[in-house]
Amino acid sequence: MRKIPLHEKGGIINEFGGDFCTVRLRIPAGLITVDQMEGIVEIVRRYNTELHLTTRQTMELVHVSPGSLESLAKDLEANGTPIGADKSEIVNITACPGTDRCRFAMIDSISLARTLDEKFFGKEMPVKFRIAISSCPNSCVSERLNEIGITGVVRPYRVPGTCTGCGTCVKYCRENAIAIKNGQIRMNNDLCVHCGMCIQSCPFHIIKADPAAYHITIGGKRGRHPRVGYHVVTVKTPETVIKVVEKVVKWVYRKAWSDSLLPDQLGILD
Incomplete structure (x- = not known):
């Protein structure tokens, strides 16, 4: 298998004009420690760049010189905030605060996001693949507008x-x-x-x-023609959620094709 050069990886995004690039970080559920935050600040200063907070609960270093990518990648890895993903792969997994601190929460969205990140983040896919988790139907992270959305519910x-x-x-x-x-x-x-x-x-x-459950949708999308995902199943445990996500990921990996968003393919895939 061909080793992918650093500049071709999903977390490296070419900027307009081609002289610089943006480096997206891997920060599942948007949670980092104070030490990691201080490390990012130091890295930004060292490489004379700027920081952008994204809609997918992560950060980007902007206007990065391509010649510094190798050393920058090592520094980010050592800081515990490695280069993330953006292309045809499973990208940064987002989640609401969940039962950790929200009074409306039904499920522990943070723990589930971290588990899914460990298992699926960065997996090469034929399409860009987003996973988001909201711990209740208030849908604070718009999870149903993602390729896989997970919502905490209670009857x-x-x-x-x-x-x-x-x-x-x-x-x-x-x-x-x-x-x-x-x-x-x-x-x-x-x-x-x-x-x-x-x-x-x-x-x-x-x-x-009844005990809290997990409402799972697939095929949502944002953009100029947003679409709410289709409900496929409601399950009772986070372990079952992981199994369902794994099956969906494998199915999409085998069946989907590039150059078209997953929601636009669902009516054709078998």
């Missing part, structure tokens, strides 16, 4: 005979999926997006929840 249910009809859950439901009839709440499963806000809002803890 609410009412304990029969104990509802007081106070209407708090009705007020908090953003989907108008709850109504009060004859002093009892009625849930509309067709409107419910399984966000869990009604569960948290109930002052009497009458609305309960």
Whole structure:
């Protein structure tokens, strides 16, 4: 197998004019330590470049001289923030804060992002391949606009005979999926997006929840013609999520072709 020269790797992006390049970093879920941040600042100063924060929770060193790429790559690797990906490969995996610090979160999105990064980041693909994780249907990282989107969900249910009809859950439901009839709440499963806000809002803890699950979509895209991905499966554990992602990645690797985004191929692939 041909060894890919450094300047051909996905994290090296040629700038307009051709005299300089941009170097994208690998920072899964956008989380780095203080020491790594200080290291990046020192590297930026050493190579007399600038820093750009990207929409995919990573950073780019801009206006880098091609002649310094070899030494820059070594310094970034030593700092724990190596060169990332941008071309036909699995790129930086994004995630919301998750259960680590968000009160709406249903799943540990950060741990899942790190696991997926370790297993899949940088894998060569026929198309650019993005994976994003939101821990609830608020979709703070727009995960359903990615080739693979993972959303934390929870199904609410009412304990029969104990509802007081106070209407708090009705007020908090953003989907108008709850109504009060004859002093009892009625849930509309067709409107419910399984966000869990009604569960948290109930002052009497009458609305309960099934264990959190993982809603998986494929084929989303951004750009000039954005498209929400297709729901393929909802699973119960992060281990199963990893298995599903692995199957999708293998399927796309075997079936898809270059020069066309994955969402534009889904109607043709078998």
